[in-house]
Amino acid sequence: MRPPRDLQIIGDFVAITWDDGLEQCLRSERLRELSPSAENMGEVDILGQRWGGDGPRRFPGVTVTGLSRVGNYAVTFEFSDGHRTGIYSWEYLRSIDDAK
Numbered sequence: 001m002r003p004p005r006d007l008q009i010i011g012d013f014v015a016i017t018w019d020d021g022l023e024q025c026l027r028s029e030r031l032r033e034l035s036p037s038a039e040n041m042g043e044v045d046i047l048g049q050r051w052g053g054d055g056p057r058r059f060p061g062v063t064v065t066g067l068s069r070v071g072n073y074a075v076t077f078e079f080s081d082g083h084r085t086g087i088y089s090w091e092y093l094r095s096i097d098d099a100k
Helices: 028-033 090-095
Strands: 006-010 013-017 023-027 064-070 074-079 087-089
Touching: 006 064, 013 028, 023 028, 028 064, 028 074, 074 090, 087 090
Parallel strands: none
Antiparallel strands: 006 013, 013 023, 064 074, 074 087
């Protein structure tokens, strides 16, 4: 999947424009809640057992304070609570629906 055409932090949101014209405006709190990091989601071993992570939970007031592209396939966000280990692939990022 191609990277977004534009990706920027605007207040409490991350605005994304994709090559096909789709625009997303994702709340920072939602991005933190859905962080794909092992700290947040845990890790699955080769037997399918999940270790660590307590899954998605709420992070009221948390904002995105920075972002860094990872190669040509993903982005990491730095959050105001210090979290910065989740790697959001373009596919994963595009699948996030902020309506929840």
